[in-house]
Structures are given as structure tokens and as C-alpha cells.
Amino acid sequence: MEKMNERVEMKERYLVDAYKMKEYERIYSRIQELGLANDPVINNSLKIMSVFSHNKEVFERERARILQIVQAKEIEQQLKGHPFVPEPVGTEVSGEIKLGICKGSNAWFGLSLKPELEEGALVTGRKGSGKTTLCYLLSRGASKLGTHTLTFEVKLEGRNQIANNKDTLVFRCDMTHDWFKYNFLEVPEGVDPLSKISDVSDITEESYEYYVGTSSYIAYHIYELYKRNGIFEGSKNFPTPWDLYWKIEKDRKSLITRDARYRESALNRLNSILLRMGKAFNYKIGYQIEKLLDDCNIVMELDNLGKKGRIFLISLILAQIFRYRISNPNKKHKAILVIIDEANEIYDRRLDEMTGGLTVCSLDRQAREFGICMVYACHDPEGMPRSVINDVHTQILLSLPGGTSLKRMSESMFLDTEQKEYDYQLKPGEGIVRRAGHPHPFLVKFFPHTLPQRIGDEEVQKHMQSLIAELD
Ligand SMILES: Nc1ncnc2c1ncn2[C@@H]1O[C@H](COP(=O)(O)OP(=O)(O)OP(=O)(O)O)[C@@H](O)[C@H]1O
Ligand SMILES: [Mg+2]
Known part of the structure; x- marks a missing residue:
């Protein structure tokens, strides 16, 4: 009761402008209808609105602050029993x-x-x-x-x-x-060639049916190609995926060792992608x-x-x-x-x-x-x-x-x-x-x-x- 009297008094003392007076009254009665009369943020804003009613910017800012709370409460009442209450209001979830x-x-x-x-x-x-x-x-x-x-x-x-x-x-x-044009063996600026080797060999192994060990086999051959082409010394003479294929194809010594299955698995994988995209992979420098x-x-x-x-x-x-x-x-x-x-x-x-x-x-x-x-x-x-x-x-x-x-x-x-x-x-x-x-x-x-x-x-x-x- 005391608060209400204080507000009425403030309104009469400070709000001389007809628009502001009307707006204040409208908001005030809505606040009461919604049972928000004791909300501390609203009370504070009402006070500022009346005391600084001569300052349009402050008045509008506080008005907006109150309306946001009012709107949230209105929605909450409208959607009573709805599974997604409370809903976001104002700019809570409004990214750019x-x-x-x-x-x-x-x-x-x-x-x-x-x-x-x-x-x-x-x-x-x-x-x-x-x-x-x-x-x-x-x-x-x-x-x-x-x-x-x-x-x-x-x-x-x-x-x-x-x-x-x-x-x-x-x-x-x-x-x-x-x-x-794309060469997945090209090493981008600033990247360590060894990281490139491990990314390419791991991804090749992951993408096609899993066969543990193929990754290291492929990594070894890419490493050899990089060494041969001076990639570790900064050369841009990148091997192409076709070079990798032919190098593994020629790896005859694997035929008699346990590397044979890795060789076969690697060739199958490379073959499969080269068959579908061979033209795009035939460049030393791609896009x-x-x-x-x-x-x-x-x-x-x-x-x-x-x-x-x-x-x-x-x-x-x-x-x-x-x-x-x-x-x-x-x-x-x-x-x-x-x-x-x-x-x-x-x-x-x-x-x-x-x-x-x-x-x-x-x-x-x-x-x-x-x-x-x-x-x-x-x-x-x-x-x-x-x-x-x-x-x-x-x-x-x-x-x-x-x-x-x-x-x-x-x-x-x-x-x-x-x-x-x-x-x-x-x-x-x-x-x-x-x-x-x-x-x-x-x-x-x-x-x-x-x-x-x-x-x-x-x-x-x-x-x-x-x-x-x-x-x-
Ligand atoms: N925001 C939207 N408002 C109204 N209708 C929509 C909206 N988005 C999609 N639709 C309708 O749903 C149809 C399918 O949309 P969309 O192609 O984006 O679905 P999708 O999930 O990508 O389908 P798919 O899994 O088949 O690719 C559209 O043709 C359109 O009629
Ligand atoms: Mg779709």
C-alpha cells in the first residue's frame, strides 16, 4: 500500500507530459493485472521513469526494460501448460x-x-x-x-x-x-609435412574398410616420396596421389613379406578414389x-x-x-x-x-x-x-x-x-x-x-x- 501511494505521488509530482503520463498509467495497470507489482526490477524502473521523465532516452530505456518483463509474463500466462515455457523474449536468442x-x-x-x-x-x-x-x-x-x-x-x-x-x-x-584440381599430398603453407603424412594416412585407413596397419604402410611411402622430392627442405615439388599409387604398385619386396596385405589394401583404396577422381588428382599444385x-x-x-x-x-x-x-x-x-x-x-x-x-x-x-x-x-x-x-x-x-x-x-x-x-x-x-x-x-x-x-x-x-x- 505504501509503495502504491509512493508511486501515485511520484507520478503526480514528476510526470507532466501527457504521453508519458498515459504510458506510465497503462504500464502500471498492466503490471498490477499480471501480479508484478512487487517485482524489484520493475519498481526500480518505474521510479527512474518518473523521476527522469524529462529525459526521453532514460524514460524509453526503462519503459523497454519493464515491457520485456511484462511480455515474458504475458507469454507465460498464454502458454500455461505448454511444454516449452518459459519462452525466450526480447533479444535473448537473437544472434546476428x-x-x-x-x-x-x-x-x-x-x-x-x-x-x-x-x-x-x-x-x-x-x-x-x-x-x-x-x-x-x-x-x-x-x-x-x-x-x-x-x-x-x-x-x-x-x-x-x-x-x-x-x-x-x-x-x-x-x-x-x-x-x-586437388592434390591431397600438397603441404599447405606453415604446415609440418609430417602432420600432413599422418592426416592423409589415417584418413585413408579410416575411410575405407578398416584394416589396421595400412596407415603406417601408406605413411612410410608418402614419407619416402617427400624425402625424394625434398619436401622436408621446403621444396614445392609435391608428389601427386598418382605418384603414391605407382610407388606402392612397384613395391615388389612387399610381395614376399607380411606387408603384402597392407600393400594390397592401400592399392585398393587408392585405386578406388583414383578411378572416380583421377583427373582432379593429377596435379602437383591444386586449388x-x-x-x-x-x-x-x-x-x-x-x-x-x-x-x-x-x-x-x-x-x-x-x-x-x-x-x-x-x-x-x-x-x-x-x-x-x-x-x-x-x-x-x-x-x-x-x-x-x-x-x-x-x-x-x-x-x-x-x-x-x-x-x-x-x-x-x-x-x-x-x-x-x-x-x-x-x-x-x-x-x-x-x-x-x-x-x-x-x-x-x-x-x-x-x-x-x-x-x-x-x-x-x-x-x-x-x-x-x-x-x-x-x-x-x-x-x-x-x-x-x-x-x-x-x-x-x-x-x-x-x-x-x-x-x-x-x-x-
Ligand atoms: N522454414 C520452412 N517453412 C515452411 N516450410 C518449409 C520450411 N523449410 C522447409 N519447408 C518445406 O519442407 C520442404 C523440404 O525442405 P528441405 O528440402 O529443406 O528438407 P530436408 O530436411 O533437407 O529434406 P531431405 O532430407 O529430403 O533433404 C520444402 O520444400 C518446404 O516445402
Ligand atoms: Mg536436404
Whole structure:
């Protein structure tokens, strides 16, 4: 009672302006209706509003502060009994790349490059739940901030970026297109050749059926090639993957030792990838993807590689980017967004557990602080390595069929039973979000976007001709 009298008195003493008087009264009566009369923050703001009513800026600032609390309370009352209460309000979850709105409160939902995307994001949902659309929104948002995207995909949807972004390079990874040049034995600037050897040999072993020991065999032959070409002395005369193949092919002494099976296994692996991408690998110096990303978006189309080939190539490229950044910590690296649509194709939990941790997963964790923003989109979180599912900053759960995948996600996102069951009601483009630093999961309606009709091969080829001329 005493407080109320004090407020009435203050209002009459200080609020002379009609607009401010009316606004103060309106807010004041709403506060009472909502049972917020004893909220200390509101009381303090009301006091400041009346005493400093001559100062428009202060008045409006305090008014906004009160309205934010009022709005949160209104939403809480509206959504009473709803499993996702309280909802975020105001700017609580509105990072710089806007992706949608929180379903109940209409607050913006967005993710910032730093620190949110830099700490990784996982998008998971059934087929047709809106994963690719969301990846597109992220890439478009990043582009507006001057950040380039590297997209790995198999459905040829990413090539549509060339319509809006002329600086997009589309690399089609197969035997028929000859504009991609890549040498996975080329050592990027600042990187120790020995790290390159261990990345390439481990990834080769991991990507193809596991056969312990092949990694050391391959490492030995790369080492020999590097030695022969003076790579450890700084020479740029890098051997190509074909050189590696022929060297192992000629390793006749292995035929009579226990190295024979390693030799065969290594040849099979190299053969398989050279058959599919042999042209691209026939260069001593290829495109330095880790540097091209400073100036362009890159889309890697991997539909023709087969699952093992995809794991192999994506892992090599990512390892190269990660390693380059880890090895050059003093360079100012621009942020990049890496989108792996259909991440189930690469991040295989079975392989991860069998190998004691995929090379690409461990490098990814080390590289996070160097401006690499990883976005994994997958339809089966159960098949993904645990480290990818659990260690990301933001988890976005779109509609999933029930079963172990939903169970896995709801455990990882700490959803209660009601929240988990709510997943069945989600429509395409709607999702449950859990992010580090925010105490509750919440519901988001993502912005709609119609993915355009796929651009044809001829148009991509025409687009690439001029860009490739600049690269060469
Ligand atoms: N934010 C959205 N709002 C409304 N509808 C959406 C939204 N996102 C996606 N959709 C609808 O869902 C359809 C499928 O979207 P999208 O291709 O992004 O799903 P996906 O999860 O990538 O599917 P797939 O697993 O088959 O690749 C779209 O054609 C569109 O009609
Ligand atoms: Mg998709």
C-alpha cells in the first residue's frame, strides 16, 4: 500500500507530459493485472521513469526494460501448460544471422558466427523436415556478413547459390568434369609435412574398410616420396596421389613379406578414389581450398563418389583447412561456415568408435577457435559420433521419426517426456532448439524459403569457365 501511494505521488509530482503520463498509467495497470507489482526490477524502473521523465532516452530505456518483463509474463500466462515455457523474449536468442522466430513469444531467433556457430551447430530431422532450407538460411546470412561458405552435398541443391552469388565455385567431383584440381599430398603453407603424412594416412585407413596397419604402410611411402622430392627442405615439388599409387604398385619386396596385405589394401583404396577422381588428382599444385575460402563460396558436389569416397575426400579437405589454421595461429583467419548437408554420409559412429575417434573429429575440436563454423545436417543422429551430437553449441531438432534417434536427441538436449513427444507435432520448418548458455529448450518457426529448381550442368559449366580462368 505504501509503495502504491509512493508511486501515485511520484507520478503526480514528476510526470507532466501527457504521453508519458498515459504510458506510465497503462504500464502500471498492466503490471498490477499480471501480479508484478512487487517485482524489484520493475519498481526500480518505474521510479527512474518518473523521476527522469524529462529525459526521453532514460524514460524509453526503462519503459523497454519493464515491457520485456511484462511480455515474458504475458507469454507465460498464454502458454500455461505448454511444454516449452518459459519462452525466450526480447533479444535473448537473437544472434546476428536471423533464422526465424520463437513460436510463442515471437522473439527473434538467430545465431552469431562468434561464439555460437564457431562452437558448432547440429540440425537434425527426417527427410523433408527443412534441414537444407535452414542450411541455406545460414549460408545466406553468413554471406551478408561477408563470410564465405563451404558446402559439401550430394543432392545438387547448393549449386543454386550461383544465381545470387557470382563468387561461388561449384566443384563436381567425378571423372567427367576436369575443372577441379586437388592434390591431397600438397603441404599447405606453415604446415609440418609430417602432420600432413599422418592426416592423409589415417584418413585413408579410416575411410575405407578398416584394416589396421595400412596407415603406417601408406605413411612410410608418402614419407619416402617427400624425402625424394625434398619436401622436408621446403621444396614445392609435391608428389601427386598418382605418384603414391605407382610407388606402392612397384613395391615388389612387399610381395614376399607380411606387408603384402597392407600393400594390397592401400592399392585398393587408392585405386578406388583414383578411378572416380583421377583427373582432379593429377596435379602437383591444386586449388588451395583453405585460401580460396577467403574470397569465394565453394560447393563440393559429391554424389558420384560413393560413400567411402565421400568420407575420404571431405575428411581430407576438412583436415587440410583445420590443419592450416591450427598451424598458422598468428594469421588473421576470416571466419568460414562449413555446411555438411547429409552429414550421416561422413560422420559414421561405427567408424568413429572402431578407430578410437575419426581424425576429422579430433581436428575439428582443435580448430574451433580458428574461425571455422561447422554446421552438421543429418537425418539420423543415432548414426553420428557422440562427440558431434553432444559437443555443439546449438542443437536444432526438427521433426524426427520416433525410435532411437529421437531418444538420442531428447537425451542429448535434456528434453522432458512432454517436450520429446511434442516433436511429433512439428511441421516442416519448425524445430526445438537447445543452445549453450540458455537455460531451456524452445520452439522456433524458421523462415520459409523455396529452394529453386535445380540449375542444369550446362549453366554450372558456363559459370565455372570464367571463374576457373581466373584461378589458373
Ligand atoms: N522454414 C520452412 N517453412 C515452411 N516450410 C518449409 C520450411 N523449410 C522447409 N519447408 C518445406 O519442407 C520442404 C523440404 O525442405 P528441405 O528440402 O529443406 O528438407 P530436408 O530436411 O533437407 O529434406 P531431405 O532430407 O529430403 O533433404 C520444402 O520444400 C518446404 O516445402
Ligand atoms: Mg536436404
